[in-house]
Amino acid sequence: xxxxxxxxxxxxxxxxxxxxxxxxxxxxxxxxxxxxxxxxxxxxxxxxxxxxxxxxxxxxxxxxxxxxxxxxxxxxxxxxxxxxxxxxxxxxxxxxxxxxx
Ligand code: FES
Numbered sequence: 001x002x003x004x005x006x007x008x009x010x011x012x013x014x015x016x017x018x019x020x021x022x023x024x025x026x027x028x029x030x031x032x033x034x035x036x037x038x039x040x041x042x043x044x045x046x047x048x049x050x051x052x053x054x055x056x057x058x059x060x061x062x063x064x065x066x067x068x069x070x071x072x073x074x075x076x077x078x079x080x081x082x083x084x085x086x087x088x089x090x091x092x093x094x095x096x097x098x099x100x101x
Contacts, residue, residue, distance in 0.1 A: 012054050015047025023055060027062045034059070049079050 009019045026032060026041040035055045039045040045055050053076040060067050 013044035013047070013051040015051075016043040016045075018042055018044035020054075020058070024058055024062070027059055032059065033063065049076070052076050052079070 009021060011017050012020045012023055022042055023038060023044050026038060026044075030037070030041055032038050032041060035045050035052050038055050038059070045052050053072050056067070056072055056076070059065075
């Protein structure tokens with residue numbers, strides 16, 4: 001028997017359980033340019049801020065911009081309240097910020 005071709009999508013925003021496709025769809029449908037606009041549109045990013053750097057990357061991709069990774073890390077590392085899975089990432093680029101869970 002063939003397995004169904006169902007791809008389970010990971011939630012990018014764990015606080016509000018918002019998937020990557022939902023975030024990307026909102027950015028495209030409403031031509032969103034800031035994380036705050038994305039949060040208003042679909043709630044992603046409205047909690048601990050851990051996903052803001054990924055939302056910013058999706059915004060950049062949609063608008064065909066490429067903000068340097070170090071710029072994104074410096075913009076977002078200080079406001080992340082719960083580093084979770086991105087803890088090691090932030091520690092690598094900005095080791096002076098304490099890693100919390
Ligand atoms: S993971 Fe998106 S706000 Fe917490």
